[in-house]
C-alpha cells in the first residue's frame with residue numbers, strides 16, 4: 184500500500200502520533216489515530232509546507248500584475264513598477280481586511296433578512312428578544328408606538344440599507360453607538376466609514392495595481408474598514424442575532440470530542456451563521472424525526488457544535504438552542520472530529536470549512552453538505568442553501584439525510600477519545616450585568632480596588648503554527664494568574680473550554696484577587712462571549728464601562744489579543760481593535776515585518792493617532808508580561824493602585 188504520509192513528505196515519528204501538535208489530549212490522540220490509518224491531515228500538511236516562503240511571511244511578495252511575482256530583496260528594493268516593501272505589505276494587509284469585512288457582511292445580511300421574514304411571519308423563526316429590539320429601535324429613534332413586528336421590519340430594512348449605501352454616506356450605527364471620544368478621533372483622521380460593501384469595493388479598488396501607493400493612506404483605509412466591520416459585521420450582527428435567537432443567558436454545557444454519543448445520529452453544525460443550525464436543532468427534536476431515528480436503531484438525534492456556529496448554539500443553550508449536545512472543538516479539530524467515525528452529517532454554513540474535511544469524510548460514511556449559497560466544496564454535491572422562508576422544511580430534510588447516513592455507519596471504525604469538560608457559558612453584556620446586580624459598578628469597583636487588574640479579550644482563531652490552542656491556553660493561564668479577567672470568543676473559546684478554564688473551578692488557577700471575585704460570583708476566570716462575531720459584545724461592554732467611568736476606551740486597563748490569528752476576518756477584527764484604541768496582541772507574526780514603515784506605524788506611531796497599537800509576540804509568557812505592563816500603565820494614568 185502506498186504510504187500517503189510519505190507521499191506528501193512526512194516521515195512517521197517513532198511514537199506515532201504522540202507529537203506535541205495540540206494543547207489537547209483528545210486532538211493528539213485523534214492525530215495518532217489518523218496517522219495509524221495512514222490518512223494525512225492538517226498537521227501533516229503543515230509539516231509538508233515547511234519551510235515556508237519568507238517573502239510571503241514578511242508581506243513583501245506582490246502578485247497583483249503579470250510582471251510579478253515581485254519580491255523585495257537587498258538587490259531589488261522595489262517591485263518592477265516601483266512599489267516599495269511598504270506599499271506591497273500595506274496593500275496586502277488592506278486586502279486581507281476587506282475580505283474579512285465582506286464575509287462578516289454576508290453573515291449580517293443573512294441575519295437581517297431572516298429577522299425581517301420572522302417579523303412578517305414567513306419563517307419558522309420567532310423574535311426571541313423583543314425587549315432588545317425595542318431598546319435598539321429606541322436608540323435609533325424609531326417610533327416606539329410601533330408593534331414588535333413593525334419595529335423588526337424597520338430595523339432589518341435599516342440595516343440592509345446601511346450595508347448598501349455609498350462610502351460617502353457615514354454609517355448611522357457608528358454615529359449612534361461609538362463613544363463620542365472615538366468619533367472625534369475618527370473624524371479627525373477622516374476614517375468614519377460609509378456603507379460597508381462600498382468600503383470593501385473602495386478598498387479593493389485602492390489596492391489594484393498602482394491606484395493607491397501611499398502606505399500610510401492604505402493603513403488608514405484599513406482602520407476605516409475595521410470600524411465598518413466593528414459596527415456592522417460585529418455589533419449589528421450580534422444585536423440582530425440576539426433579537427432573533429435570544430440574548431445569551433447563563434448555561435452549563437460541555438466541550439471536547441468525548442461528548443460524542445456513539446449510539447446517536449450525530450449532526451455537526453459547522454461554521455459561523457447559526458440560522459440553519461438552530462432550525463435543525465428544533466427539527467431534530469420533533470416526534471417525527473425521533474421516530475425515524477428509532478427506526479434506524481439510533482438512540483437519539485444530537486446536534487453537536489463545531490467552530491463558531493457551535494459557540495453560538497452553546498451560548499443560547501438555555502434558550503432557543505435548548506437540546507444542544509455540546510461543543511466538539513474549533514476549526515483545527517474538523518478532520519479529527521470526522522475521524523471518530525461517529526459523525527453522520529456536517530452542515531457547513533460559512534468560512535473555515537476546509538477541503539480537508541471532505542477528504543476525511545470520504546474515508547467514512549459522513550455526509551457533508553453546504554447550507555449557504557456562498558459555500559461550495561469540490562466533491563460536495565448536496566447544497567441546501569438556507570432560505571428563511573423554507574428553513575423548517577430544509578431542516579427536516581437535513582435531519583433525514585443524517586439519519587440515512589447513520590444507517591451506513593461502520594461501527595468498527597468508531598474511536599472517540601474519552602475527554603470532556605463541563606463549561607459555564609451564556610455570558611453577554613446583559614447577562615454579565617445581571618450577574619453583577621444590574622450594573623457594571625461591582626466590576627468597576629473590583630478593578631479600582633485592584634482585585635481585578637484589568638480585562639483582556641483573548642479571542643479569534645487557532646493555527647498549527649501556534650500548536651493548536653497552545654499559545655491561547657498558555658496566555659489565558661498567564662493572564663488569570665496575574666488577576667486579569669479573560670474574555671474569550673471564537674476558536675479560542677473552544678481552546679479554554681476544553682482545558683477547563685471556563686469551569687467555575689478554574690478560579691483556583693487565578694491570582695488571589697480574581698479568584699475571590701470569581702468565587703463570590705460563581706463564575707470562571709475565562710468568560711465565554713461566544714463566536715468571532717461576538718467580539719462585538721466586548722466592544723459594547725468596553726463602551727459602557729468607559730462611559731460609566733467618563734473616559735475614552737483607550738484609557739481603560741483593557742487589551743485585546745488574537746494569540747493564534749488565522750484568517751481575514753480576524754485581521755478585520757484586529758483593525759477595529761486598533762481603531763478603537765486598544766492594545767492588540769497578535770501572534771503568529773503578521774505579514775508586515777519586511778516593511779519597516781508599515782511595521783513601525785502598526786506597532787508604534789498609530790498609538791499617537793488612535794491610542795491603539797499592535798504588539799507582536801509569539802511567546803505567551805512574554806506576551807502576558809507586555810500586556811500586564813500596558814494594563815499597569817493605564818491603571819497608573821487613571822490614578823489606580825498598581
Ligand code: XCC
Nearest residue numbers: 491535643644673674715
Ligand atoms: Fe475560523 Fe470562527 Fe477564526 Fe476560528 S475564530 S479560525 S474565523 S472559526 Ni472566528
